Each structure stands twice: as C-alpha cells, then as structure tokens.
Amino acid sequence: xxxxxxxxxxxxxPVRLGALLARPEVGALAAAVAIFVFFLLVAPSFRSSAxxxxxxxxxxxxxxxxxxxxxxxxxxxxxxxxxxxxxSAGLVNSMFCWYFGVxxxxxxxxxxxxxxxxxxxxxxxxxxxxIPSFLITLGTFFVLQGANLGVTKLVTGSVSSSDISAxxxxxxxxxxxxxxxxxxxxxxxITVLWWIxxxxxxxxxxxxxxxxxxxxAVGGSADSARAVGVPVVRTKIGLFMTVSFLGWFVGxxxxxxxxxxxxxxxxxxxxxxxxxxxxxxxxxxxxFGNAIGAAIGAFIFGMTSLGIVYAGWxxxxxxxxxxxxxxxxxxVNTYVKRLATKGRPS
Amino acid sequence: MTDTLSEHADRGLRRGEQLxxxxxxxxxxxxxxxxxxxxxxxxxxxVTCVLGDNGAGKSTLIKIISGLHPHxxxxxxxxxxxxxxxxxxxxxxxxxxxxxxxLAVVPLMPVxxxxxxxxxxxxxxxxxxGMRIRDMRRIADEELRKMGITVADIDQPIGTxxxxxxxxxxxxxxxxxxxxxxILDEPTAALGVKQSGVVLKYIAAARxxxxxxxxxTHNPQHAYLVGDHFVILKRGGTVLDAARGTVTLEDLTxxxxxxxxxxxxxxxxxxx
Numbered sequence: 001x002x003x004x005x006x007x008x009x010x011x012x013x014p015v016r017l018g019a020l021l022a023r024p025e026v027g028a029l030a031a032a033v034a035i036f037v038f039f040l041l042v043a044p045s046f047r048s049s050a051x052x053x054x055x056x057x058x059x060x061x062x063x064x065x066x067x068x069x070x071x072x073x074x075x076x077x078x079x080x081x082x083x084x085x086x087x088s089a090g091l092v093n094s095m096f097c098w099y100f101g102v103x104x105x106x107x108x109x110x111x112x113x114x115x116x117x118x119x120x121x122x123x124x125x126x127x128x129x130x131i132p133s134f135l136i137t138l139g140t141f142f143v144l145q146g147a148n149l150g151v152t153k154l155v156t157g158s159v160s161s162s163d164i165s166a167x168x169x170x171x172x173x174x175x176x177x178x179x180x181x182x183x184x185x186x187x188x189x190i191t192v193l194w195w196i197x198x199x200x201x202x203x204x205x206x207x208x209x210x211x212x213x214x215x216x217a218v219g220g221s222a223d224s225a226r227a228v229g230v231p232v233v234r235t236k237i238g239l240f241m242t243v244s245f246l247g248w249f250v251g252x253x254x255x256x257x258x259x260x261x262x263x264x265x266x267x268x269x270x271x272x273x274x275x276x277x278x279x280x281x282x283x284x285x286x287x288f289g290n291a292i293g294a295a296i297g298a299f300i301f302g303m304t305s306l307g308i309v310y311a312g313w314x315x316x317x318x319x320x321x322x323x324x325x326x327x328x329x330x331x332v333n334t335y336v337k338r339l340a341t342k343g344r345p346s
Numbered sequence: 347m348t349d350t351l352s353e354h355a356d357r358g359l360r361r362g363e364q365l366x367x368x369x370x371x372x373x374x375x376x377x378x379x380x381x382x383x384x385x386x387x388x389x390x391x392x393v394t395c396v397l398g399d400n401g402a403g404k405s406t407l408i409k410i411i412s413g414l415h416p417h418x419x420x421x422x423x424x425x426x427x428x429x430x431x432x433x434x435x436x437x438x439x440x441x442x443x444x445x446x447x448x449l450a451v452v453p454l455m456p457v458x459x460x461x462x463x464x465x466x467x468x469x470x471x472x473x474x475x476g477m478r479i480r481d482m483r484r485i486a487d488e489e490l491r492k493m494g495i496t497v498a499d500i501d502q503p504i505g506t507x508x509x510x511x512x513x514x515x516x517x518x519x520x521x522x523x524x525x526x527x528x529i530l531d532e533p534t535a536a537l538g539v540k541q542s543g544v545v546l547k548y549i550a551a552a553r554x555x556x557x558x559x560x561x562x563t564h565n566p567q568h569a570y571l572v573g574d575h576f577v578i579l580k581r582g583g584t585v586l587d588a589a590r591g592t593v594t595l596e597d598l599t600x601x602x603x604x605x606x607x608x609x610x611x612x613x614x615x616x617x618x
C-alpha cells in the first residue's frame with residue numbers, strides 16, 4: 001500500500017522548506033549582519049573592539065531575560081511582568097539586607113525564592129484559570145510595579161534603594177553578577193559570558209533535551225501534547241519560573257553594578273524581550289523559534305541602541321526602528337508558519 | 347503496511363479478551379447530564395464502533411476512557427480492575443491511547459519529534475539527559491516507511507503531510523508505544539474518500555494485530571466496513587447496542603439518520 005508517495009517533482013520542495021523552517025533565526029541573522037555593516041559604514045566610533053564589547057554588554061542585559069521569554073513564547077505564553085521583575089528582585093535583596101542588616105547572600109537567596117514564587121504564581125494562575133497569560137501577567141506586572149515603588153518609599157523614604165556597598169557579601173556577589181575584565185582595549189562584562197552560557201543551555205535544551213520537545217509541543221498544540229502524555233502544566237509553569245529566574249539574575253547584575261536601584265525602572269523592558277524573541281524568529285502564537293534567534297534579536301537591539309548614539313543621531317529614533325523591525329519580523333514569521341501548516345494536497 | 351502494527355502489538359493480547367468495560371457509565375457537568383447509563387465493551391481483536399450525531403455524547407465518552415474527564419456514575423473496568431482515570435498519562439500507562447481527529451499531532455514540529463512526543467528516547471539520567479536524536483530519527487523513518495508513508499525529509503513539519511497520513515502516523519505511533527486499546531475520534535471525518543480508505547485499512551490492521559479498537563464516527567458506512575460491534579448514542583444515552591451479525595447497514599443508517607423521528611418527518615414533509 002502506498003500513501004500519497006511523494007513524486008520526484010514534489011520531493012524537492014518539502015526538503016528546501018524543511019531546511020528553511022528548521023532555522024527560524026536565518027532572517028534575524030541576515031538582518032543583524034546588514035545592520036552591523038550599516039553602522040560600520042555610518043558610525044566611525046562603532047569600528048573598535050571596545051565598542052563591539054559595549055554592544056555585547058548592552059545586548060546581554062536584554063538578552064539574558066529575552067532567552068527565557070523566547071522559550072516561554074515557544075511554549076505559547078507571554079510574560080509581561082518580566083520587565084519589572086529584575087527591579088523587584090534587586091529591591092527585595094537590597095532592602096531586606098539594608099533593613100535587617102544581614103549578609104547580602106541571604107537577601108540574594110530570598111530574592112531568588114521570591115522571583116521563583118512569582119513565576120510559579122504566574123504559571124499556576126494561567127494554567128488553573130485558563131485566562132490568557134497576557135492578562136494574568138499584565139496583572140502581576142502592575143502589582144510588582146506598584147509594590148516596587150510603594151515598598152521602597154515605605155522603607156527608604158525615597159524612590160531609590162539605599163547604597164548597599166558596605167554590607168557584608170557585596171564584593172563576592174559583585175564578582176559573580178557584575179564584574180568585568182579587560183581584553184586588549186575592550187572591557188568585557190561578565191554578563192556577556194553568562195548570556196552566552198544561558199543561550200547555549202537554552203539552545204541545547206530545545207534541540208536535544210526531552211523537555212525541549214515538550215516546550216515546542218505545548219506551544220504548538222497543548223491539547224495534542226496532553227493527549228500523548230506530555231505534562232503540559234508542569235512544562236508551562238517551569239517556563240514561567242525560568243523567565244523569573246533570569247529576571248532575578250539581571251536584577252542581581254543591576255543591583256551589584258550600581259549599588260542602588262530606581263524603583264520605577266524596568267517598565268517597557270518586557271516589550272524589548274518580546275521583540276528580541278520575535279525578531280529572532282519566534283512565533284507570537286507559540287510552537288516555533290529557537291534560543292539562538294532570541295540571542296540574535298537581543299544583539300540587534302544592543303547594536304542599534306548604541307549604533308544610533310555612535311552615529312550621533314537623535315536616540316529617539318531607536319524606538320521607531322524597533323517598531324519597524326518588529327513588523328517585518330512578524331510578517332516573515334507569519335509567512336513561514338503558513339508554509340509549514342499548509343498540508344500537501346492528497 | 348501492517349508490519350509496524352503486528353510487530354509492536356502486545357503479544358499477550360488474546361482475541362476476544364475483555365480489555366475495557368463500561369457499565370452504566372454517566373457524566374454530569376454540573377447540572378448538565380452529558381452521558382448516562384452507557385455500557386461499552388472493548389475486546390481484543392475487535393472494533394467497537396460508537397456512532398452518534400453531534401452532541402450525542404461521543405466526545406464525553408472518549409474523554410472518560412482516555413482520562414481527560416473522570417466519570418461521575420457507573421463503573422469503568424480496565425483489564426478486570428475498576429478504575430477512575432485522572433489523566434491521559436494514566437490511561438496511556440494502562441495501554442489506552444487516543445487519536446483525536448484534529449489533535450493527533452503538533453503541526454509545526456518535525457515528523458520525528460511528533461512520532462516520539464511524550465515517549466522520547468533519552469540517554470543517561472535527568473537533568474543532563476539528552477535525547478537519542480539519531481535513533482529517534484532512524485526509527486521514525488523506518489516505521490513510516492513500513493507503513494508506506496514516504497516523507498521526503500523526516501525533519502519536515504508534520505503539518506505538511508496530508509490529513510490521512512497524519513492520522514496514520516498518529517495511529518502507528520500509539521501502537522508502537524504499546525497501546526492495547528486504541529480510541530479513534532472521527533479519524534475519517536475531515537478526509538476524502540481515498541484518504542478515508544487508507545485510515546480504514548489501518549484500523550483493520552490494528553484489529554488484526556489483536557488490539558481493541560474504539561472507532562468513533564458519524565458515518566455508518568465507514569463503521570460497517572470495519573466494525574464488529576455497534577453502539578449508537580443519542581442525547582447522552584444508548585439507543586442501539588448490537589453485534590455485527592444482528593444488525594444491517596440499513597438499520598445503522600436509519601438509526602443514525604434519526605429512525606422513527608425520520609419516518610415522522612418524512613410523513614410531515616410528504617410532497618403532494
């Protein structure tokens with residue numbers, strides 16, 4: 001018996017299509033190279049290894065969370081609370097230790113537990129109620145944003161946290177989260193290395209781990225996944241917790257780099273993460289994308305935000321550029337999805 | 347074509363052995379009675395057809411057997427042990443696999459990832475357990491070839507296969523991973539004549555390999571082609587429960603089309 005055996009004529013198309021679809025980041029990579037060359041041409045100060053590493057640093061501060069958001073979006077969910085999560089993480093650590101005078105490591109662990117709890121709550125509420133994650137995390141986002149400012153004002157009397165550089169544990173934590181070293185004439189921030197590690201870990205998980213298979217499945221079709229025994233609820237809650245873990249990580253970086261935090265910061269970053277993931281080829285509707293793509297998306301963000309400054313232009317144009325990139329990426333992604341889901345006529 | 351099925355079907359299955367038994371099973375969603383007093387017997391090597399119009403309670407019945415929603419009255423017995431299934435995983439572990447009409451596969455994922463979804467081959471121990479991707483791709487490709495499904499590239503999204511092929515992959519996958527009871531939810535509903543034929547042959551092959559098959563459909567012709575036993579549901583209750591020898595295709599078609607109600611309707615609409 002034969003079931004619509006592919007004829008030689010039709011055989012070539014699925015192969016090329018499959019190869020293209022297997023690599024969602026191709027479009028983003030082409031865009032990144034084009035933007036890179038463009039700024040090399042128009043911005044003379046862009047052409048040094050020092051500014052290249054500055055771009056990498058800028059990219060890493062967005063890219064670390066963007067990788068988690070990318071995984072979450074592949075899993076079919078959003079997290080709007082990811083923008084203010086780092087600030088919440090830093091504030092919990094900073095104010096707890098400042099108020100009670102305990103070692104900063106204690107606060108850091110407490111802050112991690114807090115972030116994981118928020119991530120769990122996000123995921124649990126989404127799975128329990130069936131309400132879109134867009135709404136649930138919009139709620140958490142406002143709660144965190146308000147609490148960040150409200151609690152900070154109660155504790156310190158102002159909208160910024162107190163300087164914690166004199167408290168025990170600062171030096172060692174700074175080494176982990178916010179140190180830098182020089183490479184030739186360039187300063188390399190440790191977040192760049194962390195970023196690379198997280199991207200590699202996420203890429204490996206998606207491609208080679210069983211959980212990666214589940215992430216694609218719960219985003220592509222949660223009901224199909226459930227029917228073949230994939231633990232959908234656990235997988236999705238795990239993804240929300242991954243995002244909040246990475247948010248905590250970036251929060252630790254900001255805290256130990258600047259000693260104090262502005263409680264009102266972070267608003268709007270959630271969209272940067274989503275844009276980085278989408279520009280990197282992640283489908284807004286889930287089930288498609290990869291970690292390298294989200295990393296390239298974050299790199300495009302870092303390159304552009306600094307490139308515009310190096311070129312001496314009004315930095316306000318950056319947002320407009322970001323919008324254009326997002327629209328282009330969504331168009332490309334939608335087209336790709338249509339190709340992929342179109343069944344062959346039998 | 348049937349290699350995969352006969353090779354991987356459970357050898358312990360004895361034809362006629364009672365696999366799943368429902369007695370007086372009912373399900374209420376709050377005050378709404380979706381199903382009441384339904385008896386159903388699934389035996390090894392037999393196809394039990396469940397027919398019914400939209401809203402007759404077919405999908406509720408599947409959800410009970412496949413572990414999506416537990417029943418609220420009656421008893422469900424699997425291999426002689428009374429059960430209340432709380433999750434699809436639980437049902438799968440008892441060898442009950444369900445293939446849904448439109449939920450059979452994840453369209454954007456490669457064929458091989460779909461084939462192994464939920465039963466991935468893993469090397470080593472958690473947390474560093476990588477999948478044995480090379481083995482998984484090879485096995486998926488071999489099994490599909492045995493079924494006569496030639497995919498140009500095992501990495502292509504399964505959404506690019508035809509509807510009939512997707513159903514066949516889903517059935518083959520269920521059998522490959524040790525299903526003893528196969529529940530097929532309207533597998534031919536969205537398919538053309540030729541593709542339906544492919545799926546029906548596949549159902550017959552699963553039956554011949556000794557599996558107990560529950561075939562849900564609203565097409566009496568398709569049911570009569572492969573069925574050993576027929577149950578017709580209407581408004582949540584059983585209106586016909588008959589073995590193959592005791593019922594004709596005409597009976598099935600008439601019952602499905604509405605039976606007495608149809609006769610009444612035909613009188614009312616009688617043209618002058």
